[in-house]
Amino acid sequence: MSEARTLPDTRERILDAAERLFMESGYEGTSMRTITGDAGVNLAAVNYHFGSKEALLREVFRRRLAWLNRERLHRLDEMEAHAGGEPLKPSAILSAFFGALLHMGTDESLGGMTFLRLLGRTLTEPADFIRTCFAGEYAEVVDRYKRALFRALPDVPREEIIWRFHLMLGAMSYAISGTDALQAVTDCELDLNNDGPQAAEHLAARVMPFLLGGLRAPLPQFVTNQEQQRKPEPSKAA
Amino acid sequence: MSEARTLPDTRERILDAAERLFMESGYEGTSMRTITGDAGVNLAAVNYHFGSKEALLREVFRRRLAWLNRERLHRLDEMEAHAGGEPLKPSAILSAFFGALLHMGTDESLGGMTFLRLLGRTLTEPADFIRTCFAGEYAEVVDRYKRALFRALPDVPREEIIWRFHLMLGAMSYAISGTDALQAVTDCELDLNNDGPQAAEHLAARVMPFLLGGLRAPLPQFVTNQEQQRKPEPSKAA
DNA sequence: ATATGATTTAAACGAACGTTTGAACCACGC
DNA sequence: GCGTGGTTCAAACGTTCGTTTAAATCATAT
Known part of the structure; x- marks a missing residue:
């Protein structure tokens, strides 16, 4: 009819x-026969169109991460352009980074919650x-956001910022993964299972305060002393 | 000699x-031939001693989780006994729950960081x-700690506590898993890779402030309104 | 209509998988 | 000595895996 939709x-x-x-x-737990059977195509189609199962996995990620990386860089560019050289607010940085991610969950054409x-x-x-695939696609984005956080939190050791970035992730x-062990135990039904487009918005409202609270938490006592930028005195018991 | 050690x-x-x-x-990515080859035993030994690969995985978890569950309940019992009916401090509850976990990382006989x-x-x-295996072993422990957190934070909706419990986990x-995608990107070498017994202590000092900060973060605006226990007025902008 | 290149198809390939078998081996009580 | 129960062993079982092949089919331009 229209074009290439049918x-x-x-x-x-x-x-x-x-x-x-x-x-x-999971990757190892899914066979090519299951994939092609589910997709309603011939078994050989995967190797014809992608070359191998491993290349298929790479393409599954590439087509989504291409958009995600572009969107994340775009949001950061916009914010930094409007800030005029001033450091960004940590909450704004996190909102951009995780907001772009969660937006994918609301748009089925971007992959949705799946x-x-x-x-x-x-x-x-x-x-x-899998890791090397991520490293190539992620390097620039993570580096840009890391540097934005360094500027936004000049008093916090960089090592600590990286740690908390990991923890927030x-x-x-x-x-996001939702189906976790705790859920099988908990009788209270959270809206984790929601697949609808509003699931990601619920997720954002729930999770963002938690992440910000963690990011702003007081520093651990020992503070690595390798790049202490404030508080030059070694403190009593350090 | 002594008995069955040699x-x-x-x-x-x-x-x-x-x-x-x-x-x-991973489970699917590991073959029985790799396992038995690495262990220096015959291929058939797994099926002889455990019955199947799946039963082997269950036993791998069971022998460790048995200790973890006992330790977690023990720590909670001790604290509640000393509290004399008073609610526990949230930080103490988290220290017990995650401290028991991290202690396994310091003791090679409990499995260590592996x-x-x-x-x-x-x-x-x-x-x-895998989930059903966890559900059976975890049910009592999670329920006890959940109820302790409910008592410790009477002003926070229970649904929110469960959410943040998930997020902390x-x-x-x-x-803990350490080998994540961000690490492949980050040039700064964190001590994530440390396998030594001090790795878990570093982890605790790093992570616990973050978790507490997240647990104590301000509530999201909408607050589910299904079991609002304080603040009966709907509040304009929170 | 026909030739051409792209795509789909059924069938088979060798390899690796989890599991089973039956004989061999061992320690130990008699 | 010999038998016995627990354990290990090499070998093979049937199945499923990812991949390949060559013929069949389709779409399109001349």
């Missing part, structure tokens, strides 16, 4: 099925080629 | 190898039989 579109159907199945069962869950799940998988990916 | 101890060698390999490559990483990794895997498991 034709088989084998590539995208494979990517959609793989995205969902990798999220549900890709968000897959992403949260994969971040803890130490498989080599962990809390967020755990909240 | 003999091959096939069972434990399998469990140790499986623990490490499941941590490194098991901690495996645990952090597994919590985000939605495989059914996510941040901690992410910090």
